[in-house]
Amino acid sequence: MKLKKYQIDKLIKDIQNSFKMDYAQAEEIVESFKNLLENNNTKFIYDLNYTIFHRRNHKFTKQILNMIVDTYAYLFEEASDDMERKIIRSYFEKLFDVVFIDRCQYSKQLEEKSKTTQKILQHTTKRLNETLETQELMIANISHEMRTSLNAINGYLAIISDKDVLQGEDKQYLSKATHATRTLKELVSDILSVTKLNSGQLEIQQSNFWLDKMLIKCIDNIALMLQKKPKLHLRTDIEFVPFRVYGDQNHIMEIIINILSNAVKYTDSGYISLSMKTKQTSDNNVAISFVIADTGIGMTSQQLETIFSPYSRFKTERQGLGLGMHIAHQLAKKLNGNLTVESVFGKGSIFKFDIDMKIADDKKLDIKSRNICILNKKNYNDTYKQRISFLEEQGANVKVFDNENEFINYLLTIQDNVPEYVSIIATIEGYTKFDALIYYLKTLPIFAKTIFIAENYHQHISLNYFDEIYEYFAPIDLYARNKTQDLQKFESRVDISILAIDDTETNLDILSLFISKKYPNITLDLANGGYEGIGMFKIKKYDMVMLDLKMPGLDGFEVFNKLKELGSPLPPVYAFSADIYKSNIDKVEEYGFAGMIEKPLQPQKLYKIIERIMHESNN
């Protein structure tokens, strides 16, 4: 079929107008179209299809479609006879087939293929999830088993260390082995924490607690690390919060300790600052913001991006697996908090942990009529003032001194209404002046129940040399301590000796653990069996004896008789037994034991007995 010139001209013009083409281009296209109609050259159709493919523009495709339809309609109308119309129809059908129908079919095929692709991806996802779960379980189990074995290794190393038989190099090797085990234990614990977090096994345990007390524990946790870096100082700016909060204390501590440990790890000199600010958002809620800043090595922007990813560790010579920050971040999310960081490389970092908590529905602090005496030579910050106001609001009688001489004079001359708490806020060097005074005051009966507190906010917290005298960096609830608990402070000054006789080392170990923790000044001698016990009793004077009843060889009753026969006054002897039957109790009473201590050990009962002995010894 041949196109007439006017038809060609019209087509050229239409193409020019529709597609904003120049004449030459439009002419070329029409020429190709002509070739199709006249010579059955299908190049035009494929070129058109390619153009649509290349442009990938639905508006353009629509324009093409319109052009095709218009051209078809025009030529169809212009056709001189049926034959021409038939030819036109057949070419346009072919055009539609190639340009549109083929495309539709291809799309359908693609749809089928994408179904298969989806199946493959679903299967892969399912297997990936299964594998991840299995891996996590495996890691948890392995870590658990590792931790058990590590505990055992650590335990046996500790036993060898306790025996103190190694010398020189061997002792060093033992120390290194112990340290390495400890490090490995921490790493395994971290891995376990991560797997617990990832598998959603983390339990949130909420309770009421004091924020300042929690922060003291956090600081205590890094005290040893700080000691090893003398050029690094800790600053604190902890807002006074006059109420307890309700939340997961342990996990919040974990977050803060992780950040603090990191800060110490990556800061060799300068300072680390820990601050806490609160804002009461409603009657029952408070928004808390912890900020930990350091003058450490800082992070680059790339490092910042991955700081909370697992296993991100920037300097390989610094210890650790790189899980601490990841754990902290995940924990923060779990607690519905937010942990963020800003950093400047070479200058330091600032970590901010924000969390909303409920205000505890608590009874007020029971410090009515308590006498509190405070010496504060210079630290009159807002926190201090708020504290004093709070103590006074709670009914305490607070006497504040800013003059040392007046303070000392007051303590030396007081006869009645002796303060239950004497708090000194000074520099580290400042405390040394009061050593002799405090030692002296503690020997006076009227100060028997007084607790001496060294509140020192801006220096190294581990004040080893104050440990014997002071509580330090006191949390607010110290003032609410039960009076009977105060006795322990006084009692710990008295050296009493206790002999424990048991054939089972574990029992002796447990006794030793509990007694030495509570009463580090008590001398506790351990005898592994009746004969050994008698031997030790012969050569030393004891204030108390604890005697296991069921022992091979000489049992407890026989040992008791032997001790009586030795002639010297028998101190209180307590039977130590797991068989608390009436017949046994009667027999114990009959023999003349001072009393019975149950196994398993109930620490509070044991402490009461010891305190009674101490009190009697002292008086």
Added chain:
Amino acid sequence: MEYRIITCYQFNKIDFEPDLIIGFYQDINQCEFQKHYKKIQDMYPNANVIGCSSESNIYDEVPHVDVDEKHICIYLFLKLNKNGYKIKLLDSNQHIDLQDDGKKYDAIILSSNYSDFLEDNIEYLNKQLGIKHLYGGIAGISNISNDATIFYNGDVYTNTLLLLLLDNDYYKLDGLSIHQFEPVGFELTITKSKDNIIYELDNQPALKVLENIIGHLTHKKIRTFSFPFFLKTDDYKSFEESPLCSIKGINRDTNSISVYRYVKNNDKVKLSIPVSSYEQLKRLRKFHKLRKSNSVAFVFNCLGVKAYLGMMEYLYLMDLKRHLNIPFIGFHSFGEIGPFENGGVSIIHNQTISLAILSAVGEEA
């Protein structure tokens, strides 16, 4: 270098004396090709004629793929320096002998079929003879009752390799192979196999493993070549650099899968999914860097590409033509030879579009 691409109906359009004629013929039209050879022989008695069968041909004119079966026999006529090339024919168990002439070569391989022999020779050419630029295809068939064949100066061969070696002092080849898939999912280990049949994957019946992932398989579904395996042997570090391996068929009696190349126990496979259309184009555009003037190209498209891409195949070829703007000739093969990266090691593939560009040294721009 003078060249012309023609069909069998255009012999009178040649205006130079060719030295080498490369032709591809649809297997069912092998007789036609042989008939035309006689004509060529009469016209150009000194010309070497080489070629192979194809499933269908790829020609230099739109739409490039032979939709109407108009180009059942196609030819590339080349005028080459006689010293610039060699033709070697190898049957099974032969290695090429180049008689250490100190020359460097590039090579086109045409193979009648896939075999250990082909694999060995490719490795031999690569490693022993240092022939880095190696391209080619495995002859195809459209009728399964036919054998794929190699043609050399009037004779037809099966189980044969034909090598066209091009002396680098005169000519060179450049090229690339691309595919449109990426590996996905977990790797599966071939735990029982023989030749090109996989009986077990991860100690489970292979067909069951596959159908567990992609659903029930039919022969129709297999003919779409929609899910080739990535086949990782010890030679490859990752699946991404491993060749594709198309599924040929399944056997429900033995729960086995046959593929288009040999596999062995402990080879690893991964399923594949098609890349996005954006990525398809991106990969296609890698060819554009090969553009040179005064050159011709050979296109070896896997039959799987034709089946998988459908109408997109000719659009991609048109795109290639527009961007490279060099004439090409090619066919739908049952395997291709080429590197994944320009200058990389040539391996045997399935389901690739492979291109080899021939140019004369000093003439290319």
Added chain:
Amino acid sequence: MNQIIDRTIQIAHDYLGAFGFEDDKIDSTVAKGIAELELYRDKLRELINKEFDFDILDRVLHTIKGILFQLGNNDDGRSIDQLRDEVNAENYKIKIEDLIDKL
């Protein structure tokens, strides 16, 4: 095998940890406790194969019970007490064998 000991290890760490003891101290105590449990388990095994002596057996069971209690494993400790109350010799022997197995 080792069920009771394994259980005791877990319990002991939590139990003593709750009192705020340091890890090192806990590990050392637990290690000693477990070593003793193993020792007394072997003793039980030895005794059960020899001629029966109720008194010695009872003393050993008492010791094991004591260690378990001290390490916080009250449940297993109590079950040993119940075992000690068994009057039938045959059942007593079976229960001790069972205990050795589980210990």
